[in-house]
Amino acid sequence: MTLVADAMQAEIGARERWPSNVKLYEPYQAEQIILPDQANCLAVQTFLKMCNLPFTSELRTNAEEMSPSGSVPFLQAGAFLVSDFDPIVSFVGLRGFQLNKDLSETERAELRAYCSMVERILGNAEKYLSWIMDTIAVEVTQPRVGAVHPWPLNWMIPMLKKSEVRAQLKSIGWADRTLEEVLNEVKSCCQAxxxxxxxxxxxxxxxxxxxxxxxxxxxxxxxxxxLPAVDIAGDIKEFVNLTEFCQRIEAKYFKEKEDD
Incomplete structure (x- = not known):
């Protein structure tokens, strides 16, 4: 489907009310999800909760194959399927739910720059840790990706996915970096x-x-x-205001809902 067709679908959908049966499709958390997917699923869940939009989480072993882009999570709202964080934010915005509506144009530009930095650095770091670091790839990522498939797919699919991610990271200069270089990138992002x-x-x-x-x-x-062989949480915890920020978000948008 072309970008023009996608835009037309979104415009049509913007005229409709937010459906009562919106579903967010994700992989199973305990057995299947890997670090990059977990981060993206959490981000989308949090965004929808911040918009106070009702949705139901649907866990599927084949969520990635069901997704229109091949990535998770993806949203089903009426006749529309939308995947990935940015397209979901845009789709929700076209329906009149915008968290940044009170920001100035300068602030919106700054917001976009920070979002790009987070996705570029933290997103690529998550892929690097999950697929390029052999210890993590062998002990964590590959078993999780292959868990829902019978032999020989349970080892073929992780190998294909690893090759795909490595090629993607290599094209942007991340595949050949050292772990120290990646962790320094994460620290620089957290500092900013x-x-x-x-x-x-x-x-x-x-x-x-x-x-x-x-x-x-x-x-x-x-x-x-x-994760084995790396303590990235320890590096992030050096930034006290960021860890307190995460604690506040968790308490407000997740723990309160669980208590209810």
Whole structure:
């Protein structure tokens, strides 16, 4: 489907109300999900919760194959299927739900720049850790990706996925980096985020934006996942205001809902 057709579909959908049966399709959390997917799923969940939009999480072993882009999570809203964080934010915005509506044009440009930085650095770091580091790839990533498939697909599919991700990272100069270089990139990103957040509740004041959802998704995934041979959570915890930010988001948008 062309970008023009996608835009037309989104415009048509914008005239409709938010459906009551919106579903967010994700992989199974405990057995199947890998670090990059976990970060993206958390980011989208948080964004929808911040918009106060109702949705149901649907766990599927073949969620990636069901997705229109081949990545997770993806949203089913009426007749529309939308995958990935940015397209989902745009789709929701066209329906009149915009977290950044009160920002100035300068602030919106700054927000987009920070979102791009997070996806470029933290997103690529997650892929590097998951697929390029042999210990993590062999002990964590490949078993999870292959878990739902019978032999010989349970080892063929992870190998194909690893080759695909390696080629993608190689094209942008990430595949041949050392672990130290990747961790330094993560620290630099966290430093920039920490300086932007300072002691504010959210990155742009007292109200959340999609940047808050995106940062929480990536940082919370990195803080909570257990990986062999690397302690990336320890590096992130050096930035106290970022860890406190993650704790606030978790408490407000996840723990309260669980208690209810």
């Amino acid at each position: 985020l920490s300086e932007r957040l300072e002691q504010q509740k959210y990155f742009f004041g007292d109200s959340p934006t999609e940047l808050d959802a995106l940062v929480f998704g990536h940082l919370f995934a990195l803080l909570t996942i257990q």
